[in-house]
Amino acid sequence: MKIAILGAGAVGLCISAKLSKICEVHAVCRQKHAKAIEKRGFVMTGIWGESNYSFKCSEMPAEDEKFDFIIITSKSNATREICEQFKDFIKDTPVISLQNGIGNEDIIKEFTDCVIGGMIITGFEWQDDGYVHVSVQASPIKLGLYPKGTNEKVKTIVSIFQKAGLDILEETNISGAIWGKTLYNAALNPLGAVMKVPYGKLLDNNAMEIISEIVKEAFEVSKAEKVTMDWKTAEEYMYYLKNNQIPSTAEHHSSMYQDLSIGKKTEIDFINGYIVKTGKNYGIKTPVNSTVVNLIKLKENLILDKTAHEN
Ligand SMILES: NC(=O)C1=CN([C@@H]2O[C@H](COP(=O)(O)OP(=O)(O)OC[C@H]3O[C@@H](n4cnc5c(N)ncnc54)[C@H](OP(=O)(O)O)[C@@H]3O)[C@@H](O)[C@H]2O)C=CC1
Numbered sequence: 001m002k003i004a005i006l007g008a009g010a011v012g013l014c015i016s017a018k019l020s021k022i023c024e025v026h027a028v029c030r031q032k033h034a035k036a037i038e039k040r041g042f043v044m045t046g047i048w049g050e051s052n053y054s055f056k057c058s059e060m061p062a063e064d065e066k067f068d069f070i071i072i073t074s075k076s077n078a079t080r081e082i083c084e085q086f087k088d089f090i091k092d093t094p095v096i097s098l099q100n101g102i103g104n105e106d107i108i109k110e111f112t113d114c115v116i117g118g119m120i121i122t123g124f125e126w127q128d129d130g131y132v133h134v135s136v137q138a139s140p141i142k143l144g145l146y147p148k149g150t151n152e153k154v155k156t157i158v159s160i161f162q163k164a165g166l167d168i169l170e171e172t173n174i175s176g177a178i179w180g181k182t183l184y185n186a187a188l189n190p191l192g193a194v195m196k197v198p199y200g201k202l203l204d205n206n207a208m209e210i211i212s213e214i215v216k217e218a219f220e221v222s223k224a225e226k227v228t229m230d231w232k233t234a235e236e237y238m239y240y241l242k243n244n245q246i247p248s249t250a251e252h253h254s255s256m257y258q259d260l261s262i263g264k265k266t267e268i269d270f271i272n273g274y275i276v277k278t279g280k281n282y283g284i285k286t287p288v289n290s291t292v293v294n295l296i297k298l299k300e301n302l303i304l305d306k307t308a309h310e311n
């Protein structure tokens with residue numbers, strides 16, 4: 001069994017490390033990580049165990065390499081570029097998206113017939129080149145045929161993840177699971193990023209008032225899209241967010257915060273931006289999500305301007 005992980009960063013290198021124990025892995029990552037891993041192995045610390053792993057990594061697979069599965073773990077903004085760049089490997093191969101936000105699977109679908117959606121709610125934080133710390137985990141990874149259902153390929157990849165020691169479930173409603181994860185990211189990531197605080201600090205009543213509006217708007221849009229999630233109402237989800245998800249990830253700084261702090265663009269277009277864009281298609285007003293999108297884009301522009309002036 002041979003698996004390629006395209007856009008292997010914090011998430012992808014940790015998944016590569018775990019899978020490398022039971023199958024052949026090729027992590028397609030940036031040169032600085034490939035170099036560090038070649039020199040001293042990939043270092044992973046935290047709740048997935050502390051160890052040093054060695055597996056194949058480079059910026060490009062050899063032309064004649066063939067893969068049984070491909071996993072995309074880039075940021076959502078890079079999905080289309082990755083699909084274009086690696087289209088010859090992706091064609092006719094089952095491709096799994098293990099990313100945040102809504103829309104990645106629809107992009108991948110343009111390049112292969114078998115798309116497996118993924119939902120991962122574990123925290124991965126860079127420590128150095130080729131060195132990642134796994135900080136928190138709120139639930140098992142979920143994989144399922146996109147948009148719904150299952151097949152033999154899904155069952156095979158789920159069993160590979162299980163054998164590699166990963167906490168994973170097969171999911172027949174993966175669109176619902178992806179939407180569910182996006183609710184969590186839409187609710188917490190922008191506020192955590194703007195305020196520069198970990199999730200736990202957002203239990204403050206002022207933050208919760210904004211968050212509950214974000215969630216209400218998102219729920220209306222999800223209903224229009226006919227998506228079924230684990231929670232029937234916005235209130236039911238808010239209860240779960242406050243009592244389960246925030247406590248189990250309280251110390252984590254959102255990926256959006258981490259992106260802004262290193263001067264990178266965020267995935268806002270695939271999270272709150274998706275809710276705003278889709279709301280418009282159905283004539284649903286989403287003023288709070290819209291404000292949050294503007295705030296994050298303003299932050300991105302200010303940071304990029306500052307970096308441009310410094311250079
Ligand atoms: N970090 C986390 O805790 C979690 C993240 N997620 C989601 O998982 C996805 C991945 O996140 P994360 O691992 O943190 O992101 P990272 O930015 O750490 O990893 C993505 C990597 O892909 C690289 N990359 C992009 N394009 C290419 C290319 N063409 N060839 C080779 N490498 C490329 C990026 O390099 P460069 O930066 O130079 O472009 C980067 O190193 C995101 O959707 C994220 O929201 C989900 C759960 C948790």
Ligand SMILES: CC(C)(CO)C(=O)C(=O)O
Nearest residue numbers: 120121122123124254255
């Ligand atoms: C909390 C976490 C790490 C869960 O996967 C996440 O989704 C993010 O930081 O954006």
